[in-house]
Amino acid sequence: MLSTIQFSSFSDFIDMGGYAFNVWAVYGLFAIFLVANLWLPLKKRKSIIRNLKRARKGQLQDQ
Amino acid sequence: MWVWFAKLGSPKWFYEISGRWLPWMSGAMVLSIGFATVWALLFLPPDYQQGYTSRILVVHVAVAGTSLAFFPLMAVAGAITLVWKMKLADMVAKNAAPIGAWFSFLTLATGSLWGSVTWGTWWEWSDSRLVSMLFQFFLMIGVISLRSALDDNDQSARACALLAILGCINVVVIKYSVEWWNTLHQPASAVTIGGGDVNGPEFWVVTLLMILGVYLFMGISLILSTRNEILEREKNAVWVQEIANDS
Amino acid sequence: MSALDLDRRNLAGAVSITRAFRITLERDLMLAFRRKGDFVNPFVFFVIVVSLFPLAVSPESVFLSRIAPGVIWITALLAAMLSLDSMYRADFEDGSLETLLLSPHPLYFLVLAKNCAHWLVSGLPVVLISPFLAIMLSYPSDQLIILLISLLLGTPFLTLVGSIAVALTVGLGSRGLILAVIVLPMCVPILVFGTLAVNAGLTGLPVEGYLALMGAMLVAAFSLAPLASAAALRISVA
Numbered sequence: 001m002l003s004t005i006q007f008s009s010f011s012d013f014i015d016m017g018g019y020a021f022n023v024w025a026v027y028g029l030f031a032i033f034l035v036a037n038l039w040l041p042l043k044k045r046k047s048i049i050r051n052l053k054r055a056r057k058g059q060l061q062d063q
Numbered sequence: 064m065w066v067w068f069a070k071l072g073s074p075k076w077f078y079e080i081s082g083r084w085l086p087w088m089s090g091a092m093v094l095s096i097g098f099a100t101v102w103a104l105l106f107l108p109p110d111y112q113q114g115y116t117s118r119i120l121v122v123h124v125a126v127a128g129t130s131l132a133f134f135p136l137m138a139v140a141g142a143i144t145l146v147w148k149m150k151l152a153d154m155v156a157k158n159a160a161p162i163g164a165w166f167s168f169l170t171l172a173t174g175s176l177w178g179s180v181t182w183g184t185w186w187e188w189s190d191s192r193l194v195s196m197l198f199q200f201f202l203m204i205g206v207i208s209l210r211s212a213l214d215d216n217d218q219s220a221r222a223c224a225l226l227a228i229l230g231c232i233n234v235v236v237i238k239y240s241v242e243w244w245n246t247l248h249q250p251a252s253a254v255t256i257g258g259g260d261v262n263g264p265e266f267w268v269v270t271l272l273m274i275l276g277v278y279l280f281m282g283i284s285l286i287l288s289t290r291n292e293i294l295e296r297e298k299n300a301v302w303v304q305e306i307a308n309d310s
Numbered sequence: 311m312s313a314l315d316l317d318r319r320n321l322a323g324a325v326s327i328t329r330a331f332r333i334t335l336e337r338d339l340m341l342a343f344r345r346k347g348d349f350v351n352p353f354v355f356f357v358i359v360v361s362l363f364p365l366a367v368s369p370e371s372v373f374l375s376r377i378a379p380g381v382i383w384i385t386a387l388l389a390a391m392l393s394l395d396s397m398y399r400a401d402f403e404d405g406s407l408e409t410l411l412l413s414p415h416p417l418y419f420l421v422l423a424k425n426c427a428h429w430l431v432s433g434l435p436v437v438l439i440s441p442f443l444a445i446m447l448s449y450p451s452d453q454l455i456i457l458l459i460s461l462l463l464g465t466p467f468l469t470l471v472g473s474i475a476v477a478l479t480v481g482l483g484s485r486g487l488i489l490a491v492i493v494l495p496m497c498v499p500i501l502v503f504g505t506l507a508v509n510a511g512l513t514g515l516p517v518e519g520y521l522a523l524m525g526a527m528l529v530a531a532f533s534l535a536p537l538a539s540a541a542a543l544r545i546s547v548a
Contacts, residue, residue: 005105013105017115022176026119027104030126033169034096034280037162041287048294052307055298198495205492212482221545222478226492229474229538233496240499244506 072149074293075302081286088283095276103269110266116180117266123173125273127196129281130170133163134199137206138231141224151289153220154296156227158288160206162281167200191241198237202230216296330415331423338427341400352393352432353439359385360443371448378447379457379508383501386436386461390468391493393432397424397473398480398543407480407547417540425466425473425536433465456511456521463524464504470528470535471496477542500527 007013016023103121110117140156143149174193179185187193206226213219297303325333342348363381364374401407410420440461441454449457475492482488507520 006108007105016118017109019114019116019180022180023115023118026122026173026176027100029169029172030122033165037165037280037284038287041284041291044291045287045294048291049307049310052294052298052303056304056307198498201491201495205488205495208488208491209478212479212488215548218481218545218548222542225474225538225542225545226478229496233498236499237495240502244502 072147072151074151074154074297075300077151078290078293081290085283085286088279088286092276092279092283095272095279099269099273099276103273107265107269108263110263113181116177119173119177121266121270121273123170123177124270125277126166126173127170127192128274129277130163130166130196130199132278132281133159133166133203134227134231134234137163137227141227144220144224150296151293153224154289154292155285156223157210157220158285158292160203160210160223160227162284162288164200164203164207166281167196167203170196171200191238191244194241195234195238199234202233206230325415327415327419330413331419334410334420334423335427338424339430342427342431348393348396349431349435352389353435355392356385356389356436357439357443359388361446364447375448375450375512378444378449379505379512381447382440382444382457382461383464383504383508386440386465387468387494387497387501389436390433390465390472391490393428394469394472394476394493395489397428397476402480402547407543411543411547417543418536421473421477421536421539421543422532425469425539428473429466429469433469437461437465450512453508453511456517457508459521460504460507460524463521463528464500467500467524467528467531468497470531470539471500473539474535474542477539477546480543480546500524503527 014020014024099121103118107118107121109115113120137156137159140152140159143152144156171193174196175185178187178193206223209226210219210223213222294303294306360381363377367377368374398407401410411417413420437458441458444454444457445451472489472493475489475496478492479488503520503524507517507524510520511517
């Protein structure tokens with residue numbers, strides 16, 4: 001049931017049987033979507049922890 | 064059962080257990096999405112009618128299927144918030160809304176890109192799935208804007224919970240009413256509506272793998288943003304301070 | 311049983327539910343008649359917007375008669391939405407909404423009374439004027455009754471469902487657009503069946519099925535929407 005590679009050359013692969021724009025746009029959007037939705041929460045987590053540390057430092061200095 | 068339920072409601076417990084799940088889920092996600100993508104792009108034989116555009120469907124079907132899970136998820140979380148006032152359920156519901164909106168939008172975008180070559184049109188009002196997905200997107204935006212408009216945490220939690228339950232019912236009603244509406248507005252040009260019914264078994268194996276990966280992705284991004292929410296809301300707790308110091 | 315509960319029971323005994331319903335309804339109607347603006351503005355809005363369409367789209371009578379049902383339905387929906395905003399606002403600001411929530415009677419009936427008052431004031435005039443506007447849009451006059459019935463079944467639905475969204479957002483300062491974002495998608499089903507019924511009538515198909523479905527939706531909204539409105543009010547007025 002496993003098929004082999006469908007393309008004979010790299011340019012064939014890019015061309016996608018004439019549907020290059022649609023196929024690659026979908027996979028591009030999908031990739032952006034995946035990366036953005038993982039990267040944004042991770043970035044936010046870093047800033048939250050940084051803020052927590054800063055707040056803690058401020059408390060220690062006050063005491 | 065109830066002990067487990069009460070534990071699940073504790074943000075600290077959830078934070079710890081989800082921290083242990085995350086590496087496994089991430090690994091499984093990278094494997095399944097990576098494998099499915101390579102298989103779909105390189106190996107999947109072209110469909111005899113749709114040609115290489117069936118590669119679009121692998122992503123589209125997976126994203127669309129997952130996006131349908133958001134309103135039920137938010138409605139269940141909302142019901143838990145309203146009945147048991149569980150903080151964690153609200154945190155999940157709050158973070159599910161923007162991710163769900165992203166998912167709905169991506170479903171529409173990929174569907175459009177597929178339709179533009181298969182149906183010859185970017186948008187087809189006579190397809191009930193397209194129209195109901197559009198309104199699911201609008202309803203999701205409604206929940207998000209209600210959340211951002213209400214300042215008080217407790218109040219916005221309950222208001223959004225109620226709206227999510229109503230929205231969930233509405234998505235179903237809209238779906239059926241648009242379907243009904245379609246049977247009367249037969250499209251002038253006979254477009255073949257129907258997603259992957261002409262694709263072979265290999266297509267479905269790849270797609271199932273992709274669905275698995277996208278569900279894992281949904282879980283991971285939901286867990287990540289919920290963990291952020293926990294850190295923000297419990298910032299005065301000792302265990303959160305310890306996490307901040309350790310990292 | 312606490313003293314408060316006893317107190318509530320006595321109060322509830324003093325005024326029956328039907329009387330409480332009537333008092334709330336009469337009060338809202340009287341307020342609307344005194345303020346006039348609430349009463350007249352949605353109506354004027356409806357008339358003006360409908361008359362803008364021939365100017366914006368095309369004055370051709372064949373074309374106008376085709377879009378007439380859609381134009382009238384959408385404009386009625388917008389008019390209902392604009393007038394919804396005032397349903398609980400004044401009561402929220404002067405505190406009478408809190409009194410309503412503290413009342414010993416089930417909130418369901420009081421909310422229903424307020425919804426009825428709102429529909430009588432802003433929905434009914436729109437329904438009554440719609441035949442005249444439809445004729446101005448070259449809509450065939452023998453079909454007017456179907457348009458009238460569909461609006462008569464549809465506009466109360468808009469009020470009942472819209473009331474939930476207004477109740478959810480009553481505490482917000484500026485809520486015009488949020489209200490639209492929440493209400494409009496919820497009105498899709500009734501809009502679909504309303505225009506289906508009218509269009510079926512235009513093409514000579516039987517309309518009873520659609521009208522019956524709209525009636526069923528109205529009955530469902532009638533029995534369930536005030537419950538959701540009441541819950542939303544309890545959340546908003548905390």
